[in-house]
Amino acid sequence: MMLRAIGIRASYRDNVVLHGVDLDVAPGEFVGIIGSNGTGKTTLLKVLTGVKPTLDGTVELEGRNMRGLPRREIAAIMAVVPQSSFVPPLFTVEDVVSIGRYARREHRFQESPADRAAIEKAFVLTDTVRFRDRLISELSGGERQEVLIARAIAQEPKILILDEPTANLDVRHQMKILGLVRRLIGEKGLTALMVIHDLNLAARFCSRLVLLHEGTVLAKGTPEDVLTKQNLELAYGVTSSVERNAVLDALQVTVIDCLQKNTKES
Ligand SMILES: Nc1ncnc2c1ncn2[C@@H]1O[C@H](COP(=O)(O)OP(=O)(O)OP(=O)(O)O)[C@@H](O)[C@H]1O
Ligand SMILES: [Mg+2]
Incomplete structure (x- = not known):
């Protein structure tokens, strides 16, 4: 696994x-x-x-117990894009994406050609190169999200x-x-x-x-196993219809309404 x-x-x-x-x-x-x-x-x-x-x-x-694994070894395998992320006000997008390499580096303050290549590739893959010199704090929520994904990809997890x-x-x-x-x-x-x-x-x-x-x-x-009407009732307290969308060949959930609960809460 x-x-x-x-x-x-x-x-x-x-x-x-x-x-x-x-x-x-x-x-x-x-x-x-x-x-x-x-x-x-x-x-x-x-x-x-x-x-x-x-x-x-x-x-x-x-296969290795994560407790006791050094941070750097974890960072070489796993990259995380958090739900909401504090962004330091004076960092440029370039700085933020570079942080993706930092955890992996042997010489902390020295960028290798492999670091540079990974950063450039992450910019291209996420189509964020146009933000490169902007301050991260001055991007919209969605733009910032894309930059955080670029940072994770630069880490090459x-x-x-x-x-x-x-x-x-x-x-x-x-x-x-x-x-x-x-x-x-x-x-x-x-x-x-x-x-x-x-x-x-x-x-x-x-x-x-x-x-x-x-x-x-x-x-x-x-x-198909998980998105059943019954599971959605239990987990979310909603009634729904679950159908297969023929164009996408994927399940499509339409929530109909909240379940009426037998309590006084609204
Ligand atoms: N830092 C915290 N201190 C105390 N309780 C917390 C903390 N973070 C989360 N909780 C509580 O733990 C429970 C689970 O929170 P969690 O953030 O894991 O939920 P979630 O499934 O991610 O929710 P959401 O979909 O809203 O992001 C919640 O009851 C929440 O109030
Ligand atoms: Mg959450």
């Missing part, structure tokens, strides 16, 4: 938010984590990227981990970014794991989905 999590339990102080989550990501897969707000998706990514300690469970990166990469993007840029990830998987043997709220994009781009619900895995498998 590229990435494996076994029995992950995690909490914020005494509030346990992950209750024994298992997850496998094989090389070359594009796995989507879906689930309602506050259900533990970002927390799971923090555990998988070694940012958050667990109460129980282990994370293995290419084996696995790319993305938390809602399309959240700030318009429909065209959503296609561009997810299409790019899929192309890198096909051509460069990349593996990807992303959290995504858009169920139709998840169904269309991911080879496998994991549906989280209240800190446990409610369903996992192909989009």
Whole structure:
């Protein structure tokens, strides 16, 4: 396995938010984590990227326990595009994309030809070269998102981990970014794991989905296995219709309404 999590339990102080989550990501897969707000998706990514300690469970990166792996070794395998990212005000886009190389470098302050080539390639692949000399703080939310993806690609990871990469993007840029990830998987043997709220994009781009619900895995498998009306009722409290879109040959979810709950809350 590229990435494996076994029995992950995690909490914020005494509030346990992950209750024994298992997850496998094989090389070359594009796995989507879906689930309602506050259900533990970002927390799971923090555990998988070694940012958050667990109460129980282990994370293995290419078969090695991640605890104890030096940061630089992790950075040579895994790149992360976080959900919201603090951007230092005086950094240019060039600086930010260069940071992608920093974690991998042997001589921290010396850029090698391989570093330069990776940076240039990331600019081209993400089509962000026109932002190069702009300040990152002066880009729009969507432009900034693309630059953060360029930074991750410059790192030349084996696995790319993305938390809602399309959240700030318009429909065209959503296609561009997810299409790019899929192309890198096909051509460069990349593996990807992303959290995504858009169920139709998840169904269309991911080879496998994991549906989280209240800190446990409610369903996992192909989009067909996971995106059932019943699962969507349980996980999101909505009624829906799930059909196959013939043009895309992918499932298409249409949410109909919120489920009526037998409580006084509205
Ligand atoms: N830093 C924190 N301190 C305390 N509680 C937190 C913290 N971060 C998240 N939580 C809580 O942990 C639970 C899971 O949060 P998490 O961010 O993992 O959810 P999520 O599935 O990513 O949600 P969203 O779809 O809104 O991004 C939530 O109840 C949240 O309030
Ligand atoms: Mg989140």
